[in-house]
Amino acid sequence: MENPAIIVVVGLIVAALVYFVFLKKKALPETTSTTAKDTARPERKEPEPVQREPKKETPAPEKAAPEKAAPVSSKKPAPPESLPSTDVVPSESEPEIPAEEEAPAPSKKDVSELRKGLAASRTGFFSKLKALFSGKKEIDPAILEEMEAVLLGADVGVKTTQSILERLRDKLSKNELADEDALWRALRVEASRILSVPSPKGSTGTPHVILMVGVNGVGKTTTIGKLATKWHGDGKKVVLAAGDTFRAAAVQQLEVWGKRVGADVIKGKDGADPGAVAFEATTKAQEAKADYLLVDTAGRLHTKSPLMDEIKKVKRTIGKAMEGAPHETWLVLDATTGQNGLTQAAMFKEALDLSGVVLTKLDGTAKGGIVLAVCDELNVPVRYIGLGERAEDLREFNTVDFVEALLGRDADEAEAA
Ligand SMILES: Nc1nc2c(ncn2[C@@H]2O[C@H](COP(=O)(O)OP(=O)(O)OP(=O)(O)O)[C@@H](O)[C@H]2O)c(=O)[nH]1
Ligand SMILES: [Mg+2]
Numbered sequence: 001m002e003n004p005a006i007i008v009v010v011g012l013i014v015a016a017l018v019y020f021v022f023l024k025k026k027a028l029p030e031t032t033s034t035t036a037k038d039t040a041r042p043e044r045k046e047p048e049p050v051q052r053e054p055k056k057e058t059p060a061p062e063k064a065a066p067e068k069a070a071p072v073s074s075k076k077p078a079p080p081e082s083l084p085s086t087d088v089v090p091s092e093s094e095p096e097i098p099a100e101e102e103a104p105a106p107s108k109k110d111v112s113e114l115r116k117g118l119a120a121s122r123t124g125f126f127s128k129l130k131a132l133f134s135g136k137k138e139i140d141p142a143i144l145e146e147m148e149a150v151l152l153g154a155d156v157g158v159k160t161t162q163s164i165l166e167r168l169r170d171k172l173s174k175n176e177l178a179d180e181d182a183l184w185r186a187l188r189v190e191a192s193r194i195l196s197v198p199s200p201k202g203s204t205g206t207p208h209v210i211l212m213v214g215v216n217g218v219g220k221t222t223t224i225g226k227l228a229t230k231w232h233g234d235g236k237k238v239v240l241a242a243g244d245t246f247r248a249a250a251v252q253q254l255e256v257w258g259k260r261v262g263a264d265v266i267k268g269k270d271g272a273d274p275g276a277v278a279f280e281a282t283t284k285a286q287e288a289k290a291d292y293l294l295v296d297t298a299g300r301l302h303t304k305s306p307l308m309d310e311i312k313k314v315k316r317t318i319g320k321a322m323e324g325a326p327h328e329t330w331l332v333l334d335a336t337t338g339q340n341g342l343t344q345a346a347m348f349k350e351a352l353d354l355s356g357v358v359l360t361k362l363d364g365t366a367k368g369g370i371v372l373a374v375c376d377e378l379n380v381p382v383r384y385i386g387l388g389e390r391a392e393d394l395r396e397f398n399t400v401d402f403v404e405a406l407l408g409r410d411a412d413e414a415e416a417a
Helices: 002-039 041-045 047-056 059-075 085-093 096-101 105-117 119-133 141-153 158-173 180-195 220-233 248-261 274-287 305-321 339-352 370-378 399-407 410-416
Strands: 208-213 238-243 264-266 292-297 328-334 356-360 382-386 394-396
Touching: 105 119, 105 399, 119 141, 119 180, 119 399, 141 158, 158 180, 158 370, 180 370, 180 399, 208 220, 208 274, 208 305, 208 339, 220 238, 220 248, 220 292, 220 356, 220 382, 220 394, 238 248, 238 274, 248 264, 264 274, 274 292, 274 305, 292 305, 305 339, 328 339, 339 370, 356 370, 370 382
Parallel strands: 208 292, 208 328, 238 264, 238 292, 328 356, 356 382
Antiparallel strands: 382 394
């Protein structure tokens, strides 16, 4: 009997085991269903593309970018309309602010180039003033007395020096020159005031005829060559008149410039009348529809009245070939001749009613103060300055840049730093 009971018990145990095992099997699929989800990934991949669609929204800002770029590009005019919008975005977002800050840069560059050409004058003028002012905590009348010697030494001239000092003394008496900075400022203001001579309102025409005059060797022919180079480079048609018929070499010198620049040179026979050459050149330049006619003339001493009469006649003759011409008469002055140049200038002005002065060889003198004297005493504007013998060594005169180059302190300190 025991045996059948044991069998029953064992049977029950087995049945129970089977039951539990069955239950576990039922439970297992639920847990494995999680892993089954892994196998069911393809189903989950469906939402993934949905997530990628939003990613397509990331390119969307790219599309929006050109819209953002557009207003920026209007600030920087030239480059922005280029096709690759993606390139535009980064490059524009950066320069937007600096562009405005860099605006004065070209002027700084001009000043530093000008300063190189005026190096000798800066040493003779600015450096001496700097030595005089530096370390002075208080500006007193004695400093102004010492300034007088420096200004005269730099060829500013007696009259101009006195006018500058008078104004500075006046400021000092009003306690407006408290320190060195104020004195530099006042000096620059005075220089700017003197140099700002308005250009006379003359007539103009096509061609714009400019008669170049001056004593021997001041740089008339060279300046004509430089001007022709500049204007030709600007796309203007330039014609040159070889009005110096006194020396065959003078005609050749102009022809060399003409060839180099690509400008026609109108010349007469050896010893021809300069007026006749100028007349013919004016007629031909009109026919050729030139933009500029530059008339070279022989150097002449301002003290020789027959030569001064001759140049007056040349001027009149040009007017017969073209009404209103010459539109300008420029006196070329050699800056190294100093105060002597002022006497020349006064006499040329009286004879020819000058409309401008070209001051050459400023690179070779420590006496750049002559520019102030020319403007102050003659009341004729300086139009160009020569800073060397090469074609590119000519600069249109700009008061602000010139004052900064000659008397600017800040840049000097920056250089030293
Ligand atoms: N350093 C320097 N030399 C200059 C400048 N301008 C002209 N020269 C030189 O001055 C010399 C005389 O120049 P020209 O152009 O022949 O002078 P010019 O007034 O025509 O002379 P004439 O026809 O004889 O009256 C030349 O050696 C030029 O190279 C200048 O700005 N700086
Ligand atoms: Mg000459």
